[in-house]
Every structure is written in C-alpha cells, then in structure tokens.
Amino acid sequence: xxxxxxxxxxxxxxxxxxxxxxxxxxxxxxxxxxxxxxxxxxxxxxxxxxxxxxxxxxxxxxxxxxxxxxxxxxxxxxxxxxxxxxxxxxxxxxxxxxxxxxxxxxxxxxxxxxxx
Numbered sequence: 001x002x003x004x005x006x007x008x009x010x011x012x013x014x015x016x017x018x019x020x021x022x023x024x025x026x027x028x029x030x031x032x033x034x035x036x037x038x039x040x041x042x043x044x045x046x047x048x049x050x051x052x053x054x055x056x057x058x059x060x061x062x063x064x065x066x067x068x069x070x071x072x073x074x075x076x077x078x079x080x081x082x083x084x085x086x087x088x089x090x091x092x093x094x095x096x097x098x099x100x101x102x103x104x105x106x107x108x109x110x111x112x113x114x115x116x
Contacts, residue, residue: 038097049101056098 067087074080097104 053098053101056094060091060095063087067091
C-alpha cells in the first residue's frame with residue numbers, strides 16, 4: 001500500500017515537473033547577439049525558478065492538508081498526532097525554503113562573484 005502511494009506521488013511530481021518544463025520552453029527565444037546569451041540564461045533561470053517554486057508550493061500545500069487530515073483522524077492517538085506534527089514541520093520547513101530560494105541563490109551567486 002505504501003509503495004503504491006509512493007509511486008503515485010513520484011509520478012505526480014514527475015508529471016508536474018514535465019508540465020512546468022513545457023511551459024518554460026514556450027517563452028524562450030533564441031538571441032543572436034553574443035551578449036544576449038547571459039540575458040537568455042537569466043531569463044531561462046528565472047522561468048525555471050518560478051516553475052520550481054510553484055511546484056514546491058503545491059506539494060507543500062498538499063503536505064499541510066495531509067497533516068491536517070492526519071491530525072483530525074488521530075482521535076487522541078499520540079503516535080498519529082506526532083506523525084501529523086512531523087508532516088506540518090517538514091511542510092513549513094519546505095515552505096520557508098521555497099520563499100527564501102531567491103535570496104539563497106543571490107547569496108550563492110554573490111559568493112562566486114556573479115551578479116543577478
């Protein structure tokens with residue numbers, strides 16, 4: 001049963017990432033200017049980051065809902081309550097990382113001396 005849900009979850013994530021890749025390819029244009037390559041890379045990276053942020057936002061919302069359903073169905077069982085709390089904890093941690101991703105990338109680019 002757990003294997004089936006894991007496979008279903010992985011296939012869903014793969015599907016969402018594939019669809020976001022199709023959306024990214026639609027907005028890209030090839031620039032013949034040699035200096036435009038940096039602009040093209042920045043454009044593609046921005047679209048990719050937005051798509052990944054959207055996918056992780058949806059996954060995080062799903063985990064928060066799942067944790068809420070588990071909490072409602074716990075009926076005082078301490079093991080089920082702790083499982084639900086761990087789902088909330090990981091979901092909130094992922095949500096913080098998703099919102100901070102742009103700043104994290106900026107810090108990493110600053111370390112290597114690249115400008116955003």
